[in-house]
Amino acid sequence: MVEQVVVIGAGVYGAAVAAELARRGARVKVVDSGVPADGTSGATFAWTNSNGKQPRAYHDLNVAGMEAHRRLAHEVQGSDWYHExxxxxxxxxxxxxxxxxxxxxxxxxxxxxxxxxxxxxxxxxxxxxxxxxxxxxxxxxxxxEGWIEPARLIGHLLSTVDGERIWHDAVTGIDVSGGRVRSVRLASGRQLSADAVVNCAGPRAAEVAVLAGLELPMNxxxxxxxxxxxxxxxxxxxxxxxxxxxxxxxxxxxxxxxxxxxxxxxxxxxxxxxxxxxxxxxxxxxxxxxxxxxxxxxxxxxxxPIPSDGLPVLGRAPGLPNFHFAVSHSGVTLSLHAGARVAAEVMGEDWSAELAPFRFERL
Ligand SMILES: Cc1cc2nc3c(=O)[nH]c(=O)nc-3n(C[C@H](O)[C@H](O)[C@H](O)COP(=O)(O)OP(=O)(O)OC[C@H]3O[C@@H](n4cnc5c(N)ncnc54)[C@H](O)[C@@H]3O)c2cc1C
Missing domain, CATH: 3.30.9.10 (D-Amino Acid Oxidase, subunit A, domain 2)
Structure with a gap:
């Protein structure tokens, strides 16, 4: 059973994944080498769109991402970070x-x-x-289409996470044994035990994947x-x-x-x-x-953060089923929806059909 989850990165993806995990009852630790929105999510055009995105599965994922922003903005009073x-x-x-x-x-x-x-x-x-x-x-x-203010969205999402937030402490090691991730090591020397880990390190996702013995080609x-x-x-x-x-x-x-x-x-x-x-x-x-x-x-x-074929990398890694990815370009548009799907999979729900075109193993 998944109880403790370490989310690596506090950009739009990390915040979206952490919020959904927390909503589903996981004990979440969000770790960032800097502070939230310090990475790409703090330097982005942040246009929500599916404007010419191919192939069809990727278009549909972006449309679902736009819908997720609309829904959240509707649900949360004062959510004026979203501008449609x-x-x-x-x-x-x-x-x-x-x-x-x-x-x-x-x-x-x-x-x-x-x-x-x-x-x-x-x-x-x-x-x-x-x-x-x-x-x-x-x-x-x-x-x-529209645009969002990512730092404010991230702030809202993280405010819903009743877990530990660890800033200014980079993930420097991932302990794997018996085909599963067991814990995450930080630059400070701390060791966080984990039932599952989600790699939301954006443009640094390949470096984090290597710590778990995985090669993620990025362009x-x-x-x-x-x-x-x-x-x-x-x-x-x-x-x-x-x-x-x-x-x-x-x-x-x-x-x-x-x-x-x-x-x-x-x-x-x-x-x-x-x-x-x-x-x-x-x-x-x-x-x-x-x-x-x-x-x-x-x-x-x-x-x-662009995986080598331009499409997102979402969901569990084969051979290391409790290590998950949430990495893509167009992450501002995608993260609320795609991050929620990744979090649902971490917690044991089956989203195989929707995630199939975006699995790590295709690379
Ligand atoms: C110029 C530009 C324009 C863009 N325009 C759009 C657009 O119009 N619409 C759109 O949808 N998308 C757009 N994007 C893409 C979008 O901004 C990104 O896909 C999205 O911000 C990625 O979010 P993320 O959470 O994956 O990464 P990030 O925001 O980079 O977050 C990753 C976090 O991980 C942390 N981290 C990294 N390594 C470690 C480690 N070892 N230990 C701990 N923490 C670590 C970092 O500090 C960072 O805070 C644009 C990007 C750029 C650069």
Missing amino acids: GGNLEWGGDDAEREQLRRKVDSVLACGYQARWLTRAEVLRIEPDLNPAELPADGIAYFPS NTRGVLIYTSPVAVSVARVVHAPRVHLRPDGGGRLLLHTHEVDDAADDGNGTVDQAAVEKVVEAGCALYPGIRGASVESVRVGER
Whole structure:
């Protein structure tokens, strides 16, 4: 019987897994080498979506993740970390427009919500947008998408866990005998006995897996996020324009990103090329002229935890049935639902059909 569970990592996955385990009656210890939301969950665009996610099982998992956020926000009074304002997206050239058209067709075929808006319709919902930056029509709107504030969600989830929280203490060893994990060792010298362990170490999940004798191939990538100072610009939703992606970030701040700016992060020392940051801010100012009144408050580099084939790794490891994974990119969207499924499996429930495409052994 599973009583004591050690959850390694206090990002969105660790928090979601721990909350569900606690709800099911497990005695949970959450361990983090830093503090909650210190990892990728504190440097993420945090857009909840299943926008062009393939294959179908992965699309469905993301849709279930979106639904889980909606449900939790409904259940918890004051849960204003969840913002379901939708997402606007348009192409900058013919190739991008064609790609967008195909994506809209494919998500509609899956029963996902998407529709086309004209410039006039977009300006009614985003009045501070510069009309000159918008095409006359062909603007895709995905109304069920949104964004969350991960640190606040993590805080809520951990507040529901009546177990031990251990911060600033890394997992440095995992004791295995007789084909089962027996205990977890920490840098401080503590040893935590465990009936089960869940690896929620995000981009460091491969290092944790090695401690249990398992090889988890990962292709992590870096992303650069630009946070503005508070500014009096009305941005009510996620916006994917050709030269900048942005969304509100609470307290009047905006969060800006592009795929191109990700290349501006120096792998060695974590610095970011300033010229690349300014280019993104300029694109933001062109789109919402009021952003000129803002300054860049911080630039963060996040590391996407990406298993080698791009899909999540969820559930128990073969040959080590009390060692479980909850690791993926798009973890903000997925973690509430996928983390709950992993926790249910830890506690003996059978979710084999849903988890089958995401098992560790496929890698
Ligand atoms: C630029 C960028 C944009 C993104 N955009 C989106 C998006 O729009 N939508 C979306 O859904 N997802 C997005 N993601 C992905 C998403 O943010 C991640 O999938 C998610 O945050 C991962 O959460 P996690 O809990 O697995 O990892 P983390 O948040 O990194 O948490 C792992 C924790 O484990 C701890 N840890 C590691 N090793 C050890 C150890 N040995 N002992 C103890 N603790 C340990 C770390 O300190 C950390 O706190 C984005 C990511 C990036 C970088």
